Amino acid sequence: LYKETFGGISHHVKINYLEWVYRVVTVPLPQFADDEERLCMAITQDVTQETRMEEKLRDTNERFKLATDSAGIGVWELNLNTGELVWDDWMFKLYGTNKKEFSSTYDAWLNGLHPEDRERAEKEFSQAVRGEKEFNAEFRVKWKTGEIRHIKAYARVVRESDDEVNRIIGVNFDVTEQKRAKEALAISEERFRVMLENAPLGIALVNGEGKPEFNNRAIQDLLGYSAEELSTKSFTEFTHPEDLDLDWKLFQELLDGKRKAYSIEKRYFHKDGDTIWAKLLVTILRGQHSTDQNVMAMVENITEQKKFQEQLEVSEKSLRNTINAVDSIIYLLDRNGKVIILNKSALKEYKCTESEILGKSIFDLMSPKVVKLRWNQFQNVLLSSEVVHFEDTQDRKIIENTFYPIRDKKGDVSRVAYYGRDVTQLREQQDALERMVTELENKNAELERFTYTVSHDLRSPMITIETFLGFLKEDIDNNDTESIEDDIKRVTGAVKSLKGMLDALLDLSRVGRFTDNPSPVDLNIIVGEVQELLTALINTKSVTLVIDNELPVISADPVRFRQVYQNLIENSVKFSREDNNPTINIGAIKENNQYICYIKDNGIGIKPEYSDRIFQLFEKFDPKLPGYGIGLSLVKRIIETYGGKIWAESEGENSGTTIYFILPLNLIDQGISE
Amino acid sequence: MAEEVKPFEILLIEDNDDHAAAVKRSFRKHRLENHITHLKDGEEAMNYLFRKGEFEDPLKSPRPKVILLDLRLPKLDGLDILKAIKSDDQLKHLPVVVLTSSRTDQDIEKATELHANSFVVKPVSFDKFVKLMDDLGYYWLGYHTSPLG
Numbered sequence: 001l002y003k004e005t006f007g008g009i010s011h012h013v014k015i016n017y018l019e020w021v022y023r024v025v026t027v028p029l030p031q032f033a034d035d036e037e038r039l040c041m042a043i044t045q046d047v048t049q050e051t052r053m054e055e056k057l058r059d060t061n062e063r064f065k066l067a068t069d070s071a072g073i074g075v076w077e078l079n080l081n082t083g084e085l086v087w088d089d090w091m092f093k094l095y096g097t098n099k100k101e102f103s104s105t106y107d108a109w110l111n112g113l114h115p116e117d118r119e120r121a122e123k124e125f126s127q128a129v130r131g132e133k134e135f136n137a138e139f140r141v142k143w144k145t146g147e148i149r150h151i152k153a154y155a156r157v158v159r160e161s162d163d164e165v166n167r168i169i170g171v172n173f174d175v176t177e178q179k180r181a182k183e184a185l186a187i188s189e190e191r192f193r194v195m196l197e198n199a200p201l202g203i204a205l206v207n208g209e210g211k212p213e214f215n216n217r218a219i220q221d222l223l224g225y226s227a228e229e230l231s232t233k234s235f236t237e238f239t240h241p242e243d244l245d246l247d248w249k250l251f252q253e254l255l256d257g258k259r260k261a262y263s264i265e266k267r268y269f270h271k272d273g274d275t276i277w278a279k280l281l282v283t284i285l286r287g288q289h290s291t292d293q294n295v296m297a298m299v300e301n302i303t304e305q306k307k308f309q310e311q312l313e314v315s316e317k318s319l320r321n322t323i324n325a326v327d328s329i330i331y332l333l334d335r336n337g338k339v340i341i342l343n344k345s346a347l348k349e350y351k352c353t354e355s356e357i358l359g360k361s362i363f364d365l366m367s368p369k370v371v372k373l374r375w376n377q378f379q380n381v382l383l384s385s386e387v388v389h390f391e392d393t394q395d396r397k398i399i400e401n402t403f404y405p406i407r408d409k410k411g412d413v414s415r416v417a418y419y420g421r422d423v424t425q426l427r428e429q430q431d432a433l434e435r436m437v438t439e440l441e442n443k444n445a446e447l448e449r450f451t452y453t454v455s456h457d458l459r460s461p462m463i464t465i466e467t468f469l470g471f472l473k474e475d476i477d478n479n480d481t482e483s484i485e486d487d488i489k490r491v492t493g494a495v496k497s498l499k500g501m502l503d504a505l506l507d508l509s510r511v512g513r514f515t516d517n518p519s520p521v522d523l524n525i526i527v528g529e530v531q532e533l534l535t536a537l538i539n540t541k542s543v544t545l546v547i548d549n550e551l552p553v554i555s556a557d558p559v560r561f562r563q564v565y566q567n568l569i570e571n572s573v574k575f576s577r578e579d580n581n582p583t584i585n586i587g588a589i590k591e592n593n594q595y596i597c598y599i600k601d602n603g604i605g606i607k608p609e610y611s612d613r614i615f616q617l618f619e620k621f622d623p624k625l626p627g628y629g630i631g632l633s634l635v636k637r638i639i640e641t642y643g644g645k646i647w648a649e650s651e652g653e654n655s656g657t658t659i660y661f662i663l664p665l666n667l668i669d670q671g672i673s674e
Numbered sequence: 675m676a677e678e679v680k681p682f683e684i685l686l687i688e689d690n691d692d693h694a695a696a697v698k699r700s701f702r703k704h705r706l707e708n709h710i711t712h713l714k715d716g717e718e719a720m721n722y723l724f725r726k727g728e729f730e731d732p733l734k735s736p737r738p739k740v741i742l743l744d745l746r747l748p749k750l751d752g753l754d755i756l757k758a759i760k761s762d763d764q765l766k767h768l769p770v771v772v773l774t775s776s777r778t779d780q781d782i783e784k785a786t787e788l789h790a791n792s793f794v795v796k797p798v799s800f801d802k803f804v805k806l807m808d809d810l811g812y813y814w815l816g817y818h819t820s821p822l823g
Contacts, residue, residue, distance in 0.1 A: 460693070
């Protein structure tokens with residue numbers, strides 16, 4: 001260095017020596033003569049500190065540049081004195097322009113902004129220049145290409161001295177993406193908010209005190225409170241006391257982290273006091289970053305549903321009570337015969353509990369005697385879709401069965417209802433009633449006939465009396481002795497006849513009054529007594545009486561049965577023939593539940609067409625014979641009073657007659673038991 | 675030259691002997707007793723009218739001018755006889771007078787339905803009979819008093 005300096009070349013160098021830096025300036029001094037010895041001047045200056053500062057500054061600038069470059073931050077500086085605006089490379093990028101096109105003035109910057117934002121940006125900038133406010137602005141820039149970017153800008157006024165503003169240095173950076181992300185988030189949030197707000201489901205965010213800080217319209221409507229009212233009330237204030245404990249306990253467990261969610265049906269009180277049934281679903285929401293815990297409650301109004309359910313339960317219960325109150329058997333079957341519903345009577349019938357039978361085929365439980373018919377009829381209902389009625393008998397009980405088809409919405413038979421009624425008693429009563437009606441009708445007819453007969457036949461002798469008393473007067477006036485005698489005879493006869501008829505009627509009327517205490521009556525003995533009584537008549541007519549077999553012992557009034565046999569035997573004797581060894585056979589045939597007694601003769605017989613008439617009152621087969629035509633009426637009445645039946649059979653004239661009468665076995669049974 | 679006068683036959687169907695005797699006696703005074711044929715039960719009456727059994731010979735069963743019919747008869751009812759008469763082409767024109775014991779008898783209705791021509795409440799007197807004949811259009815008294823009788 002020095003050699004060169006002596007050679008006439010100056011040097012200006014920095015020399016590092018240990019930790020110091022020296023600036024060395026060597027200057028050759030001018031030669032005044034060629035031979036003059038060259039002199040050089042060297043100045044050494046310690047520049048260690050200065051150098052170190054420079055290095056540091058350079059270093060800082062590098063770092064700053066690196067930082068701004070990598071962060072996409074544009075740096076600018078405006079000289080307020082000259083109006084010159086200096087941009088770094090990034091600024092051009094941010095404004096979508098380049099060094100050549102940019103005129104490096106304040107106005108050029110302003111032109112780069114979005115027209116709508118210019119005024120505001122300028123105002124804020126002015127405020128910053130005046131020192132009123134820091135420049136912290138956000139605005140849009142519009143590129144030549146039309147693209148719009150969002151820019152965030154900070155600037156600081158640099159003061160050279162206290163009252164002089166010389167420069168403003170600032171940075172710009174692009175926030176478009178953040179801005180868009182934020183907008184998107186806002187939209188999304190709004191969307192969510194609107195959705196929550198308008199959701200048909202009640203939704204609330206509940207804080208740790210149980211206050212629904214956020215609550216949507218559905219829940220407001222549900223409870224009748226405004227959003228504000230609701231947000232300051234704990235749910236405990238509008239929960240039904242009976243449901244409170246459970247809800248509160250679950251809520252605490254949720255907060256304590258013991259459970260993540262719960263769901264219950266509970267009652268709320270509406271603001272106006274009404275009880276509201278709701279289905280509540282509560283979940284805990286934990287943020288990803290925060291330790292905040294929000295509880296989300298979803299509430300669905302199920303009051304109507306609950307009411308409907310209650311009504312359904314009530315109606316089901318009353319239906320059940322109703323069908324249980326019936327002592328008939330009721331059940332509902334599916335198409336396979338499996339039991340869906342059944343009543344208590346059915347359980348009793350099949351000797352099982354409800355759980356044992358539900359879902360199982362009822363036909364598996366039926367007695368083999370009835371199952372086939374019932375199964376077939378059940379199939380008939382499924383095929384025909386029509387109600388089926390039928391009766392069957394089980395254990396001596398007559399069951400009236402009905403299968404009713406039950407259609408689904410499509411009209412197909414999906415179920416079949418069964419109704420089974422024990423009609424044994426009813427049938428018996430119906431039969432008894434029918435018998436009674438028939439009996440009554442017969443009685444009525446008989447009574448009518450009786451009245452008719454009585455009025456005719458009693459009138460007859462009175463007409464005779466009336467007529468012949470008239471003749472008698474006439475004959476007395478004419479002194480016709482012969483006729484007088486005849487008149488008197490006829491009047492006397494008529495009076496006698498009248499008296500006889502009245503006595504017979506009285507006798508007949510006594511039979512109907514069934515007050516006699518029944519006692520055992522041996523019909524064999526009765527026949528013996530009658531035979532003895534009629535000995536004279538039987539002998540006169542030379543009739544032989546034959547007892548074919550033993551007669552039963554019955555429980556009845558002996559007097560009545562003596563009348564029966566006396567009249568019948570007497571008739572047979574009276575109407576016997578002389579030419580054929582008159583014989584009367586007496587006997588009884590046991591048949592089913594009754595005895596058929598008979599008195600058979602070989603007498604004059606009767607034409608079949610008269611066989612009913614002979615039992616009528618005052619019906620005289622032969623007017624010439626004594627008597628009033630009352631005997632067979634009396635017999636008929638006695639037999640019928642004891643529940644029996646009587647009739648006559650004859651092949652016709654001269655072929656004999658048989659009178660049959662039936663004695664119901666209950667007369668015999670009683671006789672034996674006594 | 676004079677027409678042969680047919681006897682005015684009356685058929686009395688009556689089971690009660692006394693009643694029949696009363697009718698006969700009432701008619702006897704007017705010398706009509708012999709024109710009465712008295713039958714005592716339903717069966718006999720039917721045999722007479724339809725000429726069966728003992729009445730097979732028409733001479734024994736001349737057609738009557740009028741029938742006096744009691745309804746209550748043994749064996750066969752008077753109503754059955756009335757029905758038989760009114761159902762028979764040869765007999766149905768014969769006037770049948772039903773004898774009844776009461777004006778309120780329900781049989782009157784039944785007999786009317788069976789086309790009985792008239793009714794008489796017992797006892798049957800000659801006077802009643804004459805009036806009845808007038809009603810039926812028989813001027814039989816005129817006949818009776820005719821010089822040819």
